[in-house]
Amino acid sequence: MAEEKKEISKVELAREAREERLAEQNKDGGKAPLKLNDKRVSYITIPVLVIVLIAALLWGSVAFGLAQKYLPAAKVGNRTYTVAEYNYVYNSIANQMANYARNYGINIVLNEVSPFAQKKGQTWAEVIKDATDKQLNRFTVAYAEAQKKGITLDEKEQKDLDGMIEKYKENLTKGAGTFSEALIATYGKGVDEDLFRRMVQEQTIAEKYTRVTPRDIKYTVPELEKKYQAAKNDYDVFDFLYATLNVKVANVEKPKYPDTSKEKDKDKLKELNEKSAKLHKEYQAKVDAATKKAADEAAALQKEAEAAIKDPDTFKAFVEKHKDILQTEQAMKPVSPNHYNRIISMIADNDLVKFLSDSKRKANDKLISHKEKSATVNLAMYLNRFRDEAKTIHAAVRIVRKNEIMRQYTLTQKLKPETKITDEHVKAAYAAAEKVLENYLQDAKTPDKMKATEIKGYQSSYLDMVDFVPSTSPFATEVATWLESAERKSGDTKVFQDKLMGMYAVTFVKRLDTPAWQSTVSYKEADKQFQHDFEVMTAKAENEVKSAWAAGLADLAPSLPKYAPNKAADNQPAAKDEKQSTATKTDAAKK
Numbered sequence: 001m002a003e004e005k006k007e008i009s010k011v012e013l014a015r016e017a018r019e020e021r022l023a024e025q026n027k028d029g030g031k032a033p034l035k036l037n038d039k040r041v042s043y044i045t046i047p048v049l050v051i052v053l054i055a056a057l058l059w060g061s062v063a064f065g066l067a068q069k070y071l072p073a074a075k076v077g078n079r080t081y082t083v084a085e086y087n088y089v090y091n092s093i094a095n096q097m098a099n100y101a102r103n104y105g106i107n108i109v110l111n112e113v114s115p116f117a118q119k120k121g122q123t124w125a126e127v128i129k130d131a132t133d134k135q136l137n138r139f140t141v142a143y144a145e146a147q148k149k150g151i152t153l154d155e156k157e158q159k160d161l162d163g164m165i166e167k168y169k170e171n172l173t174k175g176a177g178t179f180s181e182a183l184i185a186t187y188g189k190g191v192d193e194d195l196f197r198r199m200v201q202e203q204t205i206a207e208k209y210t211r212v213t214p215r216d217i218k219y220t221v222p223e224l225e226k227k228y229q230a231a232k233n234d235y236d237v238f239d240f241l242y243a244t245l246n247v248k249v250a251n252v253e254k255p256k257y258p259d260t261s262k263e264k265d266k267d268k269l270k271e272l273n274e275k276s277a278k279l280h281k282e283y284q285a286k287v288d289a290a291t292k293k294a295a296d297e298a299a300a301l302q303k304e305a306e307a308a309i310k311d312p313d314t315f316k317a318f319v320e321k322h323k324d325i326l327q328t329e330q331a332m333k334p335v336s337p338n339h340y341n342r343i344i345s346m347i348a349d350n351d352l353v354k355f356l357s358d359s360k361r362k363a364n365d366k367l368i369s370h371k372e373k374s375a376t377v378n379l380a381m382y383l384n385r386f387r388d389e390a391k392t393i394h395a396a397v398r399i400v401r402k403n404e405i406m407r408q409y410t411l412t413q414k415l416k417p418e419t420k421i422t423d424e425h426v427k428a429a430y431a432a433a434e435k436v437l438e439n440y441l442q443d444a445k446t447p448d449k450m451k452a453t454e455i456k457g458y459q460s461s462y463l464d465m466v467d468f469v470p471s472t473s474p475f476a477t478e479v480a481t482w483l484e485s486a487e488r489k490s491g492d493t494k495v496f497q498d499k500l501m502g503m504y505a506v507t508f509v510k511r512l513d514t515p516a517w518q519s520t521v522s523y524k525e526a527d528k529q530f531q532h533d534f535e536v537m538t539a540k541a542e543n544e545v546k547s548a549w550a551a552g553l554a555d556l557a558p559s560l561p562k563y564a565p566n567k568a569a570d571n572q573p574a575a576k577d578e579k580q581s582t583a584t585k586t587d588a589a590k591k
Contacts, residue, residue, distance in 0.1 A: 068190030072548035076140040083553045084190025088199050089139075090132045091187045094557040097128060109564045110557060128557065133545040141538050143202050146209035153205060156451065161204055165197060167459075188555030210534070217526035224521045228387070234344060235521055237471045238356045239384040241312060242349075243319045243338045246327040247297045247375040250290040255279040294375035301377050302370040311364050315381050327376075343471050343520065352380050361385075388516040393468040393483050394509040396447040397475075398440070400460045402502040405433045408458055430503065433458065434495050437505040441493040445507055455505070467512070467519040475504060483508055 073086035081089070097116075098108050106115070110125040117127050153161060172182040183191045219227070228235050257279060258272045301322070308318050319326060319338055347353050355367045367380040406421065409429035436457060444453045451462050470480030479496050482488070483506070492508040512519075537543065 071550035087188030142206035214526040214530040241381040398505040
């Protein structure tokens with residue numbers, strides 16, 4: 001019993017002592033003074049402050065793009081790409097794809113399936129990511145090989161590149177803001193002018209490597225003969241007649257749809273939308289009728305051609321009869337009206353390639369094709385095929401693009417941006433450019449002078465055509481015809497117009513001893529061999545693109561929407577109340 005009382009007293013003493021301590025701590029309204037010299041406070045406060053400070057610095061460096069210049073986003077081989085470098089490559093491709101898609105009336109939405117995907121069901125985001133990885137892979141390998149070979153830009157190439165960058169800088173800052181701001185808006189955080197210039201420089205060197213390296217691959221004449229015999233269809237020149245007749249579809253004027261942008265009344269808005277739908281239905285019916293009428297005329301034209309065309313003379317007569325609807329094939333311009341000499345790779349029409357390369361083909365065989373619901377009729381007649389024994393030509397050319405010709409004309413004529421460019425404007429622009437190019441050729445008649453001398457007032461590019469083969473020429477065939485002429489002599493010059501491409505200032509240098517077929521086989525086989533070797537290098541496991549730990553900081557196409565505006569709400573949880581307010585719906589769409 002005594003022991004029990006002793007134990008109770010110990011408990012009471014402990015309770016009293018605890019109550020005294022609590023009373024002491026609760027003086028002054030329960031606010032005990034903080035002892036700043038207490039080491040326990042320091043041990044807790046200082047690390048917390050350090051962590052907060054580090055977090056703030058990290059957030060600021062990421063928000064302002066500083067961290068992106070140093071943190072790794074991807075690795076290829078021995079090279080690590082920073083987040084900023086990855087931003088530049090990824091958004092360069094995203095912007096190119098967006099521009100390309102717009103040409104087809106498509107606005108990219110990242111989470112939607114891309115119609116251009118090579119793999120079924122791929123979204124735009126996946127397509128851009130795959131293209132970026134492929135670009136990084138190929139660029140890294142090409143630039144590393146260029147460095148090994150000591151490939152750099154010469155003085156002229158560097159000057160041209162600097163000029164291109166300055167022009168790009170000027171165009172990018174035409175609106176408001178600085179070049180740095182424009183780069184961030186276009187390519188993402190961390191991309192400044194230094195990084196932009198360095199990446200463009202390295203890409204240009206990598207491209208030069210892929211362009212010049214095949215020239216180092218040489219073949220003996222017996223090797224060329226063997227390669228020619230193994231692929232005669234690829235290297236023979238096909239002699240044929242070709243024409244495209246395109247029945248014009250009658251123009252249907254678009255209706256003036258009612259403006260619904262400012263209408264607030266639901267009933268009136270519904271009425272206007274119904275009216276718009278009715279107008280569009282009527283418009284589409286007229287378009288369909290006009291399209292069908294043109295297709296029916298083309299079908300009748302096909303039957304007429306089948307009956308009329310029997311030989312080259314009747315072919316030309318039929319085309320002359322319908323010259324008002326004759327359409328020039330972009331990939332092939334005729335040596336003489338409708339007469340072509342081309343190797344297969346220079347022909348865009350796959351049906352024509354199949355027709356011409358058939359081993360059973362004989363002279364005057366014809367191909368007349370018209371696809372259902374199409375307003376186009378293609379006419380072709382096989383004449384012959386041969387090995388090109390003509391001499392290879394050395395020539396030099398300065399190329400002025402069509403858009404540059406129009407830019408300079410618009411500038412000199414002080415045309416306003418909203419001015420509608422007519423055929424007369426184009427004709428006047430070409431006439432002005434032709435005079436300038438003719439004056440240019442008076443002083444620049446050799447390849448060295450043409451390379452070193454710019455055309456006053458026009459941006460142009462120089463091409464030294466050391467092994468020019470007419471049947472493989474991408475230029476207007478009038479250029480090839482002029483160069484092939486027997487009376488052509490060294491120093492002869494001429495200006496040529498190409499309404500699709502622009503203008504060419506051409507200088508004839510000399511004929512080479514190499515037959516054209518050998519130059520063609522050598523060029524194509526060397527390029528084929530280089531491409532094979534390059535693919536082997538890029539396919540190595542060590543050159544696979546691998547994501548680094550900071551990849552999540554990359555700005556992946558910030559200017560492109562993730563969801564289509566009208567589908568954004570579909571990605572949110574369904575509202576329970578069907579009478580959800582307009583404001584709530586808008587808020588859901590924003591999320």
